[in-house]
Amino acid sequence: MTKQEILDYVKQHPSGKVKVAISDIDGVLRGKYIASEKFLGLVSGTMGFCDVVFGWDMNDVAYDNATYTGWHTGYPDADVQLDINTFRRVPWENEVPFFLGEFADGKGESSPVCPRQLLRKVLRDAEGAGFKPSFSQEFEWFNFQETPDSLHEKKFNNLTALSPGMFGYSILRTTLKNDFFSDLFDLLKRFDVPLEGLHTETGPGVYEAAIAHTDILTAADRAVLFKTAVKEIAYRHGIIATFMAKWNEALPGCGGHVHQSLWDEQQQENLFYDYDDPLHMSGLMKQYVAGQLFCLPHILPMYAPTVNSYKRLVEGAWAPTTLTWGRDNRTVALRVLSGSKKSARLETRVPGADTNPYLVMAACLASGLYGIRHGLSLDQPAVIGNGYRDFSHGTLPRNLDEATRHMKHSPVAEELLGAEFVAHFTATREWEWRQYAKAVTDWELKRYFEII
Structure with a gap:
């Protein structure tokens, strides 16, 4: 599907929502539903996502030894870029549109702790x-x-x-x-x-x-x-x-x-x-x-x-x-x-x-x-x-x-x-x-x- 066809699908889906997710350090998908209107407004930009997903373990217990984020930073929102090329329809959820995203560092650069960004870095080397x-x-x-x-x-x-x-x-x-x-x-x-x-x-x-x-x-x-x-x-x-x-x-x-x-x-x-x-x-x-x-x-x-x-x-x-x-x-x-x-x-x-x-x-x-x-x-x-x-x-x-x-x-x-x-x-x-x-x-x- 072209980018426009994907956007049209999101607009026309009767649920009025989109499912998005990112991978934490353990490979657990952390995500949410967002309104279709919000998705269409940020598709070329970024969305805020609490950076605690890289500040706690797979059981949601906060690390006491990490510097990326923590009580010392206040667990702010980080910028997440959704990748429109990851578009899928979830067949067991009424074909709701789905996208994967990845963390950036707020300056348009890749995040040093984001697993998907790390893979991109190695891919660029290859x-x-x-x-x-x-x-x-x-x-x-x-x-x-x-x-x-x-x-x-x-x-x-x-x-x-x-x-x-x-x-x-x-x-x-x-x-x-x-x-x-x-x-x-x-x-x-x-x-x-x-x-x-x-x-x-x-x-x-x-x-x-x-x-x-x-x-x-x-x-x-x-x-x-x-x-x-x-x-x-x-x-x-x-x-x-x-x-x-x-x-x-x-x-x-x-x-x-x-x-x-x-x-x-x-x-x-x-x-x-x-x-x-x-x-x-x-x-x-x-x-x-x-x-x-x-x-x-x-x-x-x-x-x-x-x-x-x-x-x-x-x-x-x-x-x-x-x-x-x-x-x-x-x-x-x-x-x-x-x-x-x-x-x-x-x-x-x-x-x-x-x-x-x-x-x-x-x-x-x-x-x-x-x-x-x-x-x-x-x-x-x-x-x-x-x-x-x-x-x-x-x-x-x-x-x-x-x-x-x-x-x-x-x-x-x-x-x-x-x-x-x-x-x-x-x-x-x-x-x-x-x-x-x-x-x-x-x-x-x-x-x-x-x-x-």
């Missing part, structure tokens, strides 16, 4: 080097026959899975709740979040979806909208969907793998493919992979942002633990898929479903570009067999505290993402670790209460 990045993200998530009320009544224990048993790639289980399964595929397509595939994964009530690949900014928009849309569609079926990285120690975790490739400026040639190379990997792709391997320990909180993320990154649970790469190998951190010129790509398997898509895609691209910019060589051999047992090039940091300390003091992280972003983001991860460290868990009560 395009300046003559590359067009093509990305997509895939997600695994668990579904439960619960409601928000029942979750809290049960204190998040003894939840009823959407279906019992371990039914990965099951044709049988997709018929059990087919109305929900079909709604996901059909409504997401109408919401302009098209899926390449949707299937059950191993575990009770687990689904996996691969979102169609496209340019990196649109891919990140689709991914962040996918997570919220799935939850909203699930609500309509009396279902709760969770994208926690690991909700149960006895079950597999939930991945949020990122697929990526670089193309020429005309988007005609996949620059990752080389027919004459034994692995069909171009020299550019090898530098890109080398960059990600080198940068991974410096920016791991971008891929594993919560305390829970590290419960997924354990040996033998379909998530990587070592700094490894391999060709079509699901036990390594970086899985190279180079079978054809059209589909040659890198799958970064470290990210979980709990990631912020803007941040994880920015991290992937920035670290790959680092390898190209610095001419890094992929001297590390591809893993053949079990990557979990290859410790020759190191392992990933073991928890959020260790990973955040590494990132906070890393000049590599600053080069990739900018000092202001690194300072703010690592402060939020330090806060997240502190909230966990002071909590008394069920595990502690069961282990120590009576016997110690």
